[in-house]
Amino acid sequence: MTIEPITEFLKRRLREAGPGRFDAIATATDVTPSFIRKFVYGSRENPRVQTVQPLLDYFAAVDRGEVQLPDPHVTPEPAGQGA
Secondary structure: OOOOOHHHHHHHHHHHHOHHHHHHHHHHHOOOHHHHHHHHOOOOOOOOHHHHHHHHHHHHHHHHOOOOOOOOOOOOOOOOOOO
């Protein structure tokens, strides 16, 4: 059994979510949209744990059913800003 590296896992999940959701995922995780794009498309190969941890937490919440992936091209309000 091969274990998928964390960076490859995140790239795969972000690609599956699609670029139309990158801005919303960035807003939900406080990670910059530019980092997500650079990371997914290969110009950012060795990110810091502090940068990828919010993305890991986000996709774990999606897998648990606590959070749903946003509709493509919809940017939610930052965490803690809702009504």
